[in-house]
Amino acid sequence: MTKPIYLDHNATTPLDKRVLDKMIPYFSEVYGNASSIDHLHGHHAKQAVQQAREDIAKILGCRKSNEIIFTSGATESNNLALIGVFRKYKDKGNHIISSAIEHPCVLDTLEFLKGEGADVTLLPVDKYGFVSTKDLEATIKDDTILISIMFANNEIGTIEPIKEIGEIAKANNILFHTDAAQAVGHIKVDAYEMNVDLLSFSAHKFYGPKGVGGLFVRTYSPFIKLSPISFGGGHERGMRSGTLNVPGIIGMAEALNIASREMDKENKKNCKLTKKILTKLKQTFPDIELNGDQKKRLSHNLNITIPGVENKALIHILKDKLSFSTGSACTTTKVKPSHVITALGYDEERAYSSIRFGLGRFTTEEEIDITIDALTKAVIKLRNM
Ligand SMILES: Cc1ncc(COP(=O)(O)O)c(C=O)c1O
Structure with a gap:
């Protein structure tokens, strides 16, 4: 595998x-x-x-x-x-x-x-x-x-x-x-x-x-x-x-x-790729929302809310294809809603349907295309369940 x-x-x-x-x-x-x-x-x-x-x-x-x-x-x-x-x-x-x-x-x-x-x-x-x-x-x-x-x-x-x-x-x-x-x-x-x-x-x-x-x-x-x-x-x-x-x-x-030498190049690439994920997903699911600021943000981070889709369920059905996270704090005994998403003024439901992608130095455009495709299918599946 x-x-x-x-x-x-x-x-x-x-x-x-x-x-x-x-x-x-x-x-x-x-x-x-x-x-x-x-x-x-x-x-x-x-x-x-x-x-x-x-x-x-x-x-x-x-x-x-x-x-x-x-x-x-x-x-x-x-x-x-x-x-x-x-x-x-x-x-x-x-x-x-x-x-x-x-x-x-x-x-x-x-x-x-x-x-x-x-x-x-x-x-x-x-x-x-x-x-x-x-x-x-x-x-x-x-x-x-x-x-x-x-x-x-x-x-x-x-x-x-x-x-x-x-x-x-x-x-x-x-x-x-x-x-x-x-x-x-x-x-x-x-x-x-x-x-x-x-x-x-x-x-x-x-x-x-x-x-x-x-x-x-x-x-x-x-x-x-x-x-x-x-x-x-x-x-x-x-x-x-x-x-x-x-x-x-x-x-x-x-x-x-290395990071200080390659930072600018890396940021440019990641900015383009996170934008691509958001734009493509929004074309299929217009109700998706970005968490955080559009401009003053880390270029490799993308946190989005997919209304009606439970983040844990999405992560679970994609776990063999993609490794991403809820971004929320969990302990072994209890899953809590993200204190960050709730601090933005949103309810727990939004926190439970938010996911975080963190792209990296070695992330390729091909991987992002696979990600968009896999996510799209998984969201359709979960929304029709
Ligand atoms: C903002 C922030 N502070 C602190 C930490 C903790 O860092 P470390 O894993 O080096 O203890 C992390 C890592 O998750 C972090 O993201």
């Missing part, structure tokens, strides 16, 4: 073969601990990690390479940013502003921080998924210490007005964190230019390995220090103890180097 066509690149991306080639020696030949500075084995690993840190820092618009703290991925980076800021700066205030459409690893961390005394405001979004900068300004209080708004949404692809939010944060002397897990490697991200103080990212979202990511922590105007959430050897300037994942870090840097 042939493999289904993979259209879930917002969940994860395959490792680019060029990245794998770059990583391999660091599993077997260059195996020293990057913190072992007494011998050459350690020194070689340390040098490679330093080069990776410099590459990543440059691409993300940092001032210094040590502003990059390596972690196990965006979940850990988000935990470290939010908990680390709150514990370090809670003497200045306890109010944190975020949004209703953040990833669960932000929302759940904020819930946890409420137990430590945090006062959390979640901003609503409009029907396209945008946070309003007016709402943000009106929500700021004297004791607001942190604003955390995601760069681009993982379900509907909406790109938030990050630079404007950063300006507001700066003018009010409030730290600004952004979860850029879906943005880094896909669109231009420049930490200083965008007035960002802390920025989370994850290698497996841009054709790098799973289990490695990073957090940008600004060191200039202001100099930020975080309370650590793990303790030990004092790695990463004391903010994240633990032996560095050298092959993972080398892979992440290579993946980001």
Whole structure:
């Protein structure tokens, strides 16, 4: 049986073969601990990690390479940013502003921080998924210490007005964190230019390995220090103890180097292909609706509602042909409607009939033609059942 066509690149991306080639020696030949500075084995690993840190820092618009703290991925980076800021700066205030459409690893961390005394405001979004900068300004209080708004949404692809939010944060002397897990490697991200103080990212979202990511922590105007959430050897300037994942870090840097070179070409292709899916499907089913904004969106993401068609049923009958998702949060015991679709102001029924396609670097037009054909047949079948 042939493999289904993979259209879930917002969940994860395959490792680019060029990245794998770059990583391999660091599993077997260059195996020293990057913190072992007494011998050459350690020194070689340390040098490679330093080069990776410099590459990543440059691409993300940092001032210094040590502003990059390596972690196990965006979940850990988000935990470290939010908990680390709150514990370090809670003497200045306890109010944190975020949004209703953040990833669960932000929302759940904020819930946890409420137990430590945090006062959390979640901003609503409009029907396209945008946070309003007016709402943000009106929500700021004297004791607001942190604003955390995601760069681009993982379900509907909406790109938030990050630079404007950063300006507001700066003018009010409030730290600004952004979860850029879906943005880094896909669109231009420049930490200083965008007035960002802390920025989370994850290698497996841009054709790098799973289990490695990073957090940008600004060191200039202001100099930020975080309370650590793990303790030990004092790695990463004391903010994240633990032996560095050298092959993972080398892979992440290579993946980001490739992504920054190929981003424009990839975006052009994906924009054309997502447009094609929507246009063709709408020709057959005019009641299909796009979720998210038409323009300010990740080009490889397409989230649509097909009225009257249950997303789980559609995914099930197509599972041998296509791999795509509902975009909604599910646990093993309970299926919940997407908190993102409902935050747009839609009812649960719309959430249960919405599907997410995430196209990728290696997606071809032929695969998209097969996808359109298979989807069309499946929707007709389900609507006639
Ligand atoms: C917006 C966003 N934040 C955070 C995460 C978590 O990233 P990781 O898998 O690296 O922990 C994801 C991944 O699903 C995401 O899409």
